Amino acid sequence: MQNKVKIIECPRDAMQGIKDFIPTENKVQYIQSLLRVGFDTIDFGSFVSPKAIPQMVDTAEVLSKLDLSKTTSKLLAIIANTRGADDASKYSEINYLGYPFSISENFQMRNTHKTIAESVVTLSKILEIANKSGKEVVVYISMGFGNPYGDPWNVDIVGEWTEKLSKMGVKILSLSDTIGSSNAESIDYLFSNLIPQYPNIEFGAHLHTTPSTWFEKVDAAYKAGCKRFDGAIQGFGGCPMAKDELTGNMPTEKLLSYFTSNKNNSLNALSFESAYNEASKVFNFYH
Numbered sequence: 169m170q171n172k173v174k175i176i177e178c179p180r181d182a183m184q185g186i187k188d189f190i191p192t193e194n195k196v197q198y199i200q201s202l203l204r205v206g207f208d209t210i211d212f213g214s215f216v217s218p219k220a221i222p223q224m225v226d227t228a229e230v231l232s233k234l235d236l237s238k239t240t241s242k243l244l245a246i247i248a249n250t251r252g253a254d255d256a257s258k259y260s261e262i263n264y265l266g267y268p269f270s271i272s273e274n275f276q277m278r279n280t281h282k283t284i285a286e287s288v289v290t291l292s293k294i295l296e297i298a299n300k301s302g303k304e305v306v307v308y309i310s311m312g313f314g315n316p317y318g319d320p321w322n323v324d325i326v327g328e329w330t331e332k333l334s335k336m337g338v339k340i341l342s343l344s345d346t347i348g349s350s351n352a353e354s355i356d357y358l359f360s361n362l363i364p365q366y367p368n369i370e371f372g373a374h375l376h377t378t379p380s381t382w383f384e385k386v387d388a389a390y391k392a393g394c395k396r397f398d399g400a401i402q403g404f405g406g407c408p409m410a411k412d413e414l415t416g417n418m419p420t421e422k423l424l425s426y427f428t429s430n431k432n433n434s435l436n437a438l439s440f441e442s443a444y445n446e447a448s449k450v451f452n453f454y455h
Contacts, residue, residue, distance in 0.1 A: 173427055174208035174396045175435070176372070180246060181211060181398075181417055182405035182451065184223050190450060192226045196233045198450050201443040203239040206435045211266065211398070214246035215255040228259070236261055244306060248280045253294045257301035265303050267294055268344070270310035271329050274317035275346065279310065288332075295337055304340060307333055308374060312343035312358070313350035323357055330362055334369055342372030342398065345385075350375060352388035359392035372396035375418045377403070382422045390426070399423045401447040 179199055183190055199212050212234075213227030227245065236243075244264035245256045256262050269287055270276035276284050291307065298305045309329060314321045326343070333341060343358060355373070363371055373389040373396065375382075386397065399420035421444065427433035 172395070173390075173433070174372075175420065175423055175427070175433075176209040176211055176244070176396065176398045177202050177205070177207040177420055178211040178398050178400045178405070178417060180213050180224065182400040182447075184214070184221050185405060186223055186451075189223065192229050192233070194450055195226070195230050198443075198446045199230065199234060201439070201446040203234065203236065203241050204436065204439040205241075205443055206439070207241050208396075209242045209244050209264065211244045211246065214248075215252040216246065216248045220248070228255075231259060231261060234261075247294065249290055250293045250297065253297040257297055257303055263304065264306050264340075265294060265298050266306045266308060267291055268308045268310045269329075269333070270346075271321070271325060272311035272315035272317055272319040274319055275311050275315060288336075291333075291338075292336060305338065306340045306342060306372070307338045308342045308344045310344045310346050313345045313354050314347075315349075316347055323354075323361065326358055327362065327365075330366060330369070334366055339368065340370045340372065340396075342374045342396065344374040345376045348376040348378065350385060351381075352384040355385055355388040356392045359389055359394050363393040370396060372398060373418075374398040376416065377418050379403075382418060383426065386418070386423060386426050397423050401444055402451065404447065404451045 179202060199210060202210050213230055214221060214224045215227060216224060218225040242263035243261055244266050245262050246266040247253045247256055253265055256265055268279055269291060270279060273284055276282060276287055280287060282290060295305055312326060359371060371394055373394050375385050377385055400417035401420045403416035403419035405417045424433055
């Protein structure tokens with residue numbers, strides 16, 4: 169398992185739900201500011217149907233305008249099917265294909281219009297495409313901490329899916345708290361059980377949170393052995409289905425304050441401040 173904490177910044181997640189189209193140049197300027205910070209990975213865009221996520225229709229154009237010559241950050245693009253995987257795999261600049269795999273049948277249908285069984289078949293093909301094009305696949309277990317639809321959920325179900333995905337060859341698995349339903353106890357239980365059991369899998373935490381619960385969630389995941397965390401500056405974004413309007417993405421600045429306090433943060437503070445200011449400009453204008 170990696171020792172250093174990896175922080176994945178998710179401007180795509182922050183932007184995708186905004187109705188007004190953010191001009192391509194503004195996206196480029198914002199992502200460029202993030203590339204200077206030193207994040208492990210930037211989840212910068214997605215190759216999905218423009219009807220589903222109109223905000224991300226210009227992902228390929230954004231990519232073509234980014235200067236990647238002075239960054240150590242890797243790029244991740246979200247895909248929802250094999251067509252998206254084919255499209256994203258054409259770009260050598262992209263390192264990771266991110267695939268949302270829900271263990272809630274209802275959410276899988278809403279998110280990708282597939283049953284879980286169909287999604288397994290799709291993921292298998294995506295892994296083949298990634299293999300051939302030298303990409304890695306990050307699988308997000310959506311609704312990893314429960315769901316609002318009454319679909320069955322418990323830690324054993326998460327464990328069973330981890331086992332199946334491991335056998336399929338998945339190497340990076342991010343447990344996603346899609347509606348902010350996780351708490352310190354469920355986070356600790358899942359990670360402390362799964363991480364020792366699957367040493368070949370890199371586990372991540374994609375946590376949504378309210379302003380008052382971020383610390384206990386990060387603290388529980390880190391102490392249970394998780395070293396990969398997704399965040400979005402100022403907590404912008406989150407799941408549109410979230411009942412609580414205060415439930416957003418994990419604010420990156422909170423992650424940084426936590427990991428600075430235990431000296432596990434090597435990001436450039438000045439560049440982060442600059443990116444933070446860019447985020448304020450972009451999101452306060454278009455929200």
